[in-house]
Amino acid sequence: MSCIFFRIIAREEPAEIIYEDDDVISFYGLHDMAPVHALVIPKKHIENIMDIEDHDESIIFKCHIGIKNVARKLGVDQAGFRIITNTGKHGQQEIYHLHYHLIGGRELTWQM
Structure with missing residues (x-):
């Protein structure tokens, strides 16, 4: 597939890897949201939340364990952080591969 995330997984595109196991990978986002x-x-x-199947339960669990590990590694586990996942056009999904944004490092406000 030509998805940029697959190219990052294959190390064909540069990314600073934060965490990786057999099923999950984490790297720094490009946009400075926080x-x-x-x-x-x-x-x-998995294209987005709507495409998660029952048999994906262990992968989704591992994503959440990855989120926990990344939060600890980046030092936001105690103060808190936000997880965002965009789904579909109206949800402003830009890359059609399920991904979770972990943002933190300051008190976050709600803006729409």
Whole structure:
């Protein structure tokens, strides 16, 4: 597939890897949404939340364990952070591969 996330997983595109296991990879996000911005993604292609199947439960669990590990590594586990996942056009999904934005490093406000 030509998805940029698959190219990052294959090390064909540069990314600063924060965390990785057999099913999940995390790297720094490109947009400065907050002082801390990381992406956590499953290595298996799942387009978005609406495409998660029952048999994906262990991968989704591992994504959440990855989020926990990344939060600790980046030092936002105690003060708190936000997880965002965009789904579809109206949800402003830009890359059609399920991914979680972990943002933190300051008190976050709600803006729409």
